[in-house]
Amino acid sequence: MKLHVRFLLAFVLVAGVGTQALAQTDPLPSWNDGSAKTAINEFVHATTDQASPRFVPPEERIATFDQDGTLWVEHPIYTQVVYCLDRVPAVVKAKPELAKVEPFKTVLSGDRQAIAKLSIDDLLKIAAATLTGMNVDEFQAEAKKWLDTARDPRWKRPYTELTYLPMSEVLKYLRANGYRTYIVTGGGQDFVRVYSEELYGIPPEQVVGTAGGTSYGYDKNGRPFLTKEPKLLLNDNNAGKPEGIHLMIGRRPYAAFGNSTGDRQMLEYTKAGDGARLAMLVLHDDAKREYAYGPALGLPDTKVGTFTQALYDEATKQGWIVISMKNDWKRVFSWE
């Protein structure tokens, strides 16, 4: 019997006491004390304590996160745009006639200033040429290969290391409390899915993004495959975010995190629900550790993750919490 008891005790130590110890540790160690950290803690307690009048049943616990600028660095240029530009030579190699056609000609020239001036229409042409027309599996393999080797110009690190440690803590904290965490990104759904599970613990089925159609067909051995088509099904920006949430999740989130005007409707939609709802916006005001940009800081609009004064005013009016990267985050990156 003695041995039996010892076994039972060991079992309880692992299964029971372990959980208790976890609950007493600060789940947000990279956050400074302040209104942002307090808001997250209060939201979790209010929605998961069975005695709370604002308790949310586990099956309804959905939290949505924008990616670029909210979970990882977006400045000065979205990672996916870098990928598309880097893919242009391979695309032109397969279709040499593109070498003399704009915007491919400019990209091949390597003239950084000219590339920076490409219009949205030009970028869409480049996106269509580099992100569609291939087998879904081939696309995943290519994107993965690129992510393994590409480095960002400032820190000389893989882009996959440019995730924000405090936000990773929020993801884990919410999941530990029964929330399903979703990415809801203006970026390409298939691109983000390539790394979301490894980087954030968010599986492909919990990535909602700008999505194109695919077409089902067969290879020469009769084996079926899907081809990525240049047909836009969902533009997951602005009003497209709540529309995408309805399409892919079918429930209104209880918490939503963003950092730009493209996230405004998602936060509005989240807060319009009953009970406790959390809406937060990351403000990039830390030129030293990351970047400072956007009209809300009196800085020029860089067209990447625009945080306008109007967005700041709406946040104040609606009770959305603005996260100051400079003041609220003790650490920005895990490797600091």
Place this chain on the structure above:
Amino acid sequence: MKLHVRFLLAFVLVAGVGTQALAQTDPLPSWNDGSAKTAINEFVHATTDQASPRFVPPEERIATFDQDGTLWVEHPIYTQVVYCLDRVPAVVKAKPELAKVEPFKTVLSGDRQAIAKLSIDDLLKIAAATLTGMNVDEFQAEAKKWLDTARDPRWKRPYTELTYLPMSEVLKYLRANGYRTYIVTGGGQDFVRVYSEELYGIPPEQVVGTAGGTSYGYDKNGRPFLTKEPKLLLNDNNAGKPEGIHLMIGRRPYAAFGNSTGDRQMLEYTKAGDGARLAMLVLHDDAKREYAYGPALGLPDTKVGTFTQALYDEATKQGWIVISMKNDWKRVFSWE
């Protein structure tokens, strides 16, 4: 200490022995012994036993199920079509000019033979008029109200009681073994989401179906809401099933269940993956307990859940398992 030991023992009885007892119980009691039941059991063991060469990591365990004719009765007419027809008087009340326009005129006449002869185009017009144009929340409330009161003409029961008990057992068995179960239906995604959680334990975010767009807007109090638009985003039939699986899940299923030619591509796509893959088709050959229909049985094509001879031949050739409702199922419904 004695009390402590008793507590620990109680804990182990609940946490440990309970699981063991469960594992020894037949998870598929409504299935007769035979190749179908064996195939399900072998698939679960092969993909969840860590020692198996065909072990599948938990995060990749996805199983997809067609709904109409696979999880519940589809004959002689899809439940959602009954809903749409029943909604026509309310739509005409709101828009009286429709009363004199086909196909609404025919539906209002109540002439069953004429209604049965309506074309696919007519049904699409009725679907657009009855399933779109309203607030997403209003639609859910209306559909729920209808499901609570409507009765099927044969058994005089709520449609929600016409689910197949053996398939409910498969859903639970797979989930108990770490599989996420998805509905992948040609039916309307929003319609199926209204009842999928209660009926099958499948949450809205795991329902992939024929989906229309929504548009985000504001009511007179400035409160945001989504309107269902008559714009088709995904026709989740035939090739649309693997396309929808890629869009909404982003992983290839390990198991897929269907019952008609509309499920062929989903089963093909599933079986084309590496390792252990399970593809099964329900054959409706039980005129006594449910229905017998389809060309594969030498019966006329009723255009509802068509099971052709070609599908039967492909199943044989590809190693898909045909489930004979008559022979493989000990019970069909839970209330039998």
